[in-house]
Amino acid sequence: MNVAVVLLISLPVFYVAYRFYAGFISSAIGLRPENKGPSELAPDGRDYVPTKKAVLFAHHFASIAGAGPIIGPTIALLYGYLPLWLWIVVGGIFFGAVHDFTTLFVSVREGGKSMAEVANRTLGKTGFLLFIAFTIVMLVLVTSAFLGLTAKALTSLTPLSDLGLDASQKILKTVNDGGVLKGRIGGIASTSVIVMTALAPLIGFLLYRRKVNSLIMSAIGFFVAAAAILLGFVFPVTLDPRLWMIVLSLYSLLAAGLPVWIVLQPRDFTNVHILYVGIFALTGGLLIAGAKGLTIQAPALNIAQASANPSLGALWPVLFITVACGAISGFHSLVSSGTSSKQIRREGDSRGVGFGSMLLESILAICVMLCVGAGLNFSRYTGLVFPAGEAASNPVLAFALGVGNILHLSVNVPKFLGAIFGILMIEGFIITSLDTAVRLNRYLFEELWTVIFHRPAKIFRSYLFNAGLAVALMLALGYNNAYLTIWPIFGTANQLLAALALIAVSVWLVSRKRRAWFAVWPAVFMLATTLVSLMLLLFSKYIPQGNVPLIIADLLLLGLSVGVLAKAVNVLLDRRRGKVVPRAEAGALRLEDAEHMRD
Numbered sequence: 001m002n003v004a005v006v007l008l009i010s011l012p013v014f015y016v017a018y019r020f021y022a023g024f025i026s027s028a029i030g031l032r033p034e035n036k037g038p039s040e041l042a043p044d045g046r047d048y049v050p051t052k053k054a055v056l057f058a059h060h061f062a063s064i065a066g067a068g069p070i071i072g073p074t075i076a077l078l079y080g081y082l083p084l085w086l087w088i089v090v091g092g093i094f095f096g097a098v099h100d101f102t103t104l105f106v107s108v109r110e111g112g113k114s115m116a117e118v119a120n121r122t123l124g125k126t127g128f129l130l131f132i133a134f135t136i137v138m139l140v141l142v143t144s145a146f147l148g149l150t151a152k153a154l155t156s157l158t159p160l161s162d163l164g165l166d167a168s169q170k171i172l173k174t175v176n177d178g179g180v181l182k183g184r185i186g187g188i189a190s191t192s193v194i195v196m197t198a199l200a201p202l203i204g205f206l207l208y209r210r211k212v213n214s215l216i217m218s219a220i221g222f223f224v225a226a227a228a229i230l231l232g233f234v235f236p237v238t239l240d241p242r243l244w245m246i247v248l249s250l251y252s253l254l255a256a257g258l259p260v261w262i263v264l265q266p267r268d269f270t271n272v273h274i275l276y277v278g279i280f281a282l283t284g285g286l287l288i289a290g291a292k293g294l295t296i297q298a299p300a301l302n303i304a305q306a307s308a309n310p311s312l313g314a315l316w317p318v319l320f321i322t323v324a325c326g327a328i329s330g331f332h333s334l335v336s337s338g339t340s341s342k343q344i345r346r347e348g349d350s351r352g353v354g355f356g357s358m359l360l361e362s363i364l365a366i367c368v369m370l371c372v373g374a375g376l377n378f379s380r381y382t383g384l385v386f387p388a389g390e391a392a393s394n395p396v397l398a399f400a401l402g403v404g405n406i407l408h409l410s411v412n413v414p415k416f417l418g419a420i421f422g423i424l425m426i427e428g429f430i431i432t433s434l435d436t437a438v439r440l441n442r443y444l445f446e447e448l449w450t451v452i453f454h455r456p457a458k459i460f461r462s463y464l465f466n467a468g469l470a471v472a473l474m475l476a477l478g479y480n481n482a483y484l485t486i487w488p489i490f491g492t493a494n495q496l497l498a499a500l501a502l503i504a505v506s507v508w509l510v511s512r513k514r515r516a517w518f519a520v521w522p523a524v525f526m527l528a529t530t531l532v533s534l535m536l537l538l539f540s541k542y543i544p545q546g547n548v549p550l551i552i553a554d555l556l557l558l559g560l561s562v563g564v565l566a567k568a569v570n571v572l573l574d575r576r577r578g579k580v581v582p583r584a585e586a587g588a589l590r591l592e593d594a595e596h597m598r599d
Contacts, residue, residue: 001081001300003370004290007283010089010366014359017093022355025098028515029105033348038112040345046259048112051343052214053352055207058272059265060340061357063436064100064332065275067149068325069365070426074372074395075385075487076322079315080301081373085366087319091327092362095522099498100332101354102505102519107337108347114337114440115501116447119564122507125451127567131500132448134560135334137553138493139441142331143252143470144478145486146434150248151241153396153427154193156186162401163416164408172416173236185400185420187236188229189427190244194237195228196270197251197263204266221270229274229424242479248431249475252438256467260339264439268432278425279360281407282367288410289374298373298381309386311393311488313536317529321491326365328526330497331437332358338440368399371422375402375409396426441470477549489537489550493557496530499523500561503568510572527565534558 039050051059076084103115110118116135120128159180160166172183203221206212239247255263286294307314312322325331340353372381376398384398403425404418442463449460459465478486502523509516538554541547 001296002290003286003294003296003374006081006085006296006366006370007286007290010085011363013089014093014363017097018356018359021093022097022101022351025101025355025518026351028518029102029509030512030514031105031347031351033346035347037108037344037346037349038341039343042111047339048342049208049260049265050345051265053345053349054214055265055269056340056343056345056349057353057357059268059343060335060353061360062268062272062275062432063335063339064329064357065325065361065364065433067146067426067430067433068323068329068331069361070368070399071149071395071487072323072326072491073365073369074399075312076319077298077369077373077381078306078309078312078386079303079319080299080306081296081369082300083303083315083319084323084369087323088326088362088365088369091320091323092359092365094518095328095498095526096326096332096362097355097358098518098522099328099330099502099505100336100358101351102509103333103501104336104341104344104350104354105347106505106508107341108344108350112337112342114443114447115333115504116444118337118508119504120451122504122511123564123567123571127564127571128451129448130560130563130567131504132444132451134493134500134557134564135497136441136444136448137556137560138330138490138497139334139437139444139470140473140477141486141490141493141553143434143437143441143474145490146430146437147245147248147474147478148486149396150427150430150434151244152394153423153430154186154190154237154244155239155241156189156394156397156400156423157182158185158397158401158419159183163404163419164414165416171233183416184236184238185416185423187238188232188420189423190237190239191232191235192225192228192424193427193431195231196224197267199224200263200267200270202266203270204261204263207266207269208261217269218273222273224270225273229420245475245479248434249471252435252474253464253467253471255435256439256442256470257463260343264339264435265343271432274424278421279364279367281421282371282403283363285406285410286367286370286374289406292409294374294406294409296370296373297377299378311386313540317533317536318488320526320529321488321495321533323365324491324494324498326362326368328495328498328522330494330499330501331433333498333501334440335436338443339436371402371406372398373402375405396423399426438467438470438474442467445469485547485550488533488541489553489557492530492533492537493553495526496534496557496561499526499530500564502526503565507568507571527561531558531561 039048116132119131159182174181207217303315306312312318385395400419400422403422404415407413407418408415445466449456502519506516506519542551
């Protein structure tokens with residue numbers, strides 16, 4: 001199929017979904033656009049920081065996108081582009097966008113509380129403990145997978161021949177790897193990461209303390225991003241992948257406790273310019289390439305071969321847990337209720353930030369599918385993504401080379417520049433999600449201790465202790481496990497969290513006598529899909545392999561998810577019988593309790 005046809009069908013569908021389905025959801029949940037958000041009612045200068053919609057959208061989109069909309073579709077393309085495309089479109093609209101929008105809205109109404117705290121209000125202390133324990137386990141899996149992927153992106157090497165260069169070139173720094181001269185394209189991304197992170201406090205100071213116009217700051221952000229990339233060509237930073245894991249862990253520990261305006265927001269604000277340009281370039285490049293007759297080289301259906309691959313399995317449930325970001329991702333509920341809800345200024349912004357950013361991510365996932373499926377021949381694709389050993393798998397490089405080939409064919413950009421741009425895109429997504437996820441786990445540990453202990457000891461209130469615990473668990477699991485080993489259980493846990501978050505939203509809506517079917521039926525589908533996936537992973541992979549850490553993680557996820565589900569069903573049945581279900585103690589701020597927000 002022609003790549004332009006796929007895009008020209010998909011884009012109008014997403015527009016109609018935002019225009020009409022998002023409007024229906026807004027009415028159903030009782031959205032009031034002018035209501036003030038938690039950051040306006042209780043700013044603290046650290047986590048609750050009033051943020052302009054465009055800046056918050058940039059932070060939120062960069063945080064939720066992560067590696068998911070690139071890695072997931074790249075791996076799942078082995079099933080064929082048709083089932084992958086259908087899941088991205090249907091899942092993105094009716095599953096992911098609903099999930100992101102409603103979790104952000106509910107968290108805003110609950111004063112910026114996490115979904116675990118929402119479970120505390122709707123399901124009681126038992127439900128809260130089950131939910132928060134599940135979420136912590138899931139986040140450890142997320143950060144472990146992203147840690148390995150970040151190290152992979154920052155150390156990527158590729159043969160000069162793949163980049164359209166010969167041995168006499170002077171543009172890229174090279175290394176002789178097994179007799180093959182390869183370009184250090186990952187080193188360019190490494191330098192850009194270091195430069196943009198180092199300059200983030202200055203950007204944050206100008207943007208949030210000196211209140212410089214956001215358009216001027218966008219120009220500065222674009223200049224910083226471009227300068228960091230150019231510097232990378234001259235001084236590519238090269239470290240061993242495991243050393244990068246340690247460095248990134250130390251950085252995440254520091255970033256998890258600093259006020260969001262110092263590193264998190266300004267680094268995302270700068271980095272997102274690469275991401276926006278990337279999405280625009282991919283979309284435009286694919287449309288032009290389609291006009292030139294480019295078709296998808298991957299098969300429309302390849303289910304038998306993919307199902308037999310030991311890294312994948314049957315179309316259901318594996319496709320639906322491999323492609324998370326881009327269709328539906330539980331991690332998004334943690335970003336929505338962990339950082340974005342604390343920064344939102346007006347309740348009405350949640351529609352654009354929640355529903356809109358999810359659809360943009362779905363568009364990115366389709367572009368990734370087309371770049372990899374049309375930019376590489378199918379044998380080259382399988383050789384990169386599904387080599388003999390899992391540790392050698394490099395979907396990051398497959399995506400980068402696909403981008404290079406598409407941009408070269410469409411607008412004659414040199415292949416090496418397109419490939420480097422692809423690496424920069426994925427690096428920007430992954431590292432943004434990595435430090436956001438560690439910060440979210442810090443929040444969750446802090447909430448957990450306040451419930452377990454009546455008066456938590458000082459150490460349990462320390463950001464260093466809680467962030468350090470999150471980082472230590474991340475490093476311990478990710479250091480010796482290839483990301484392709486972690487990805488299936490991460491994807492399953494991620495989708496299971498999405499189901500549990502939708503269950504919490506459904507109970508919240510039902511308790512307020514509002515319609516909830518649009519959240520219930522995606523929750524039911526994802527719950528069935530992920531529980532089956534956990535059972536398959538446990539008995540067909542982890543137990544036969546003797547992988548003790550992943551056996552423990554799998555059993556924990558199974559037990560905790562069943563516990564949350566049982567508690568939710570019990571609460572709903574009690575409400576149906578007319579029994580008064582006491583709510584947990586209220587937190588410090590609950591917007592819904594304000595007089596101007598009562599239904």
